[in-house]
Amino acid sequence: MSAAALAIRPLTKSAFAPFGDVVEADPATMRLINGGTTERFHAVGHPRVLGEGAEVIINLFRGQPRALPYVVDMMERHPLGSQSFHPLQDRPWLVVVAEDEGGRPGAPQVFLATGRQGINYGANVWHHPLMALGAVSDFLVVDRSGPGNNLEEFVYPEPFVVPAVTFSTA
Template sequence: MRADPMRRVVAEPLTSEGFAEFGEVVEHGGDARRRHLSLPFAHAAPACRPAMWVSRVDAALAWPCPVVLLERHPHSSQTFIPLDNAPYLVAVAPDGADGAPDLSRLRAFIACGSQGVCYRAGVWHQGLSVLRAPAQFAVAMTLADDGNDEFLELAASVDIVPPGFSR
């Protein structure tokens, strides 16, 4: 599905309930000492090698934030955990009937610096977009020898705005 070039999506605060369709929010909740996560190393063949690295983002986004490129990892979940308490934007879209992202259902969330995200395998998402830079994230996923990334440049961008944005 193609996006209307004037389409805007208002970002909402990241919550486990709001994000559940796309993955898990990495944060602790409740009284238990530990909260076990089910998705961080979930994968399908041929992904098999666990990998972890640190990514650095040197530039903060500007509002409105255009979504022009989405990516997904069909064989692996992918987890991002902020290392320096930097808030960031999470933009996700489910598959449409044709397997491309359904941009009419694109959602955007603002993650506080104490929340990580774990995308389910195959979820279309925007690359790291931080609200304060520089920022560093621990990234974990499993890798496949024959590639693990799909990128899609959008024919028309969707602009993401924060709550209350007017321009």
């Protein structure tokens, strides 16, 4: 079985907008606070949780690095809330998302995030699990906790492949 190759694009706010928020220091949102000693980058992401008894929680995820080429054969989504990933080391990482096509994910799109960019997947957005590169990497993850099934998985009948590309992981 041959896997379709996926292009890797830089992660930008406009390219990622259909899937959620890019969380990074944006000068347009900067406000000085604490007597001018702190720059606050205001409202760079919008976590959402749905359902009675739901709450926003903060987790730490430790991702094992993925070796490239990497076969993307499944996607997941969380229908009851957004999910936000923020790297704690300054290492690039991959974000793989897909548009919904009638309740199933379409062809994946791959974004290269810098170690200074986080993302917030919108509720019900198809995405691949965490894809650290180069070394074990920790991420702060803002997520939903509460009753209800907040995970749906889909296995592609034909896989896709993220090609072997060299990234600086310094």
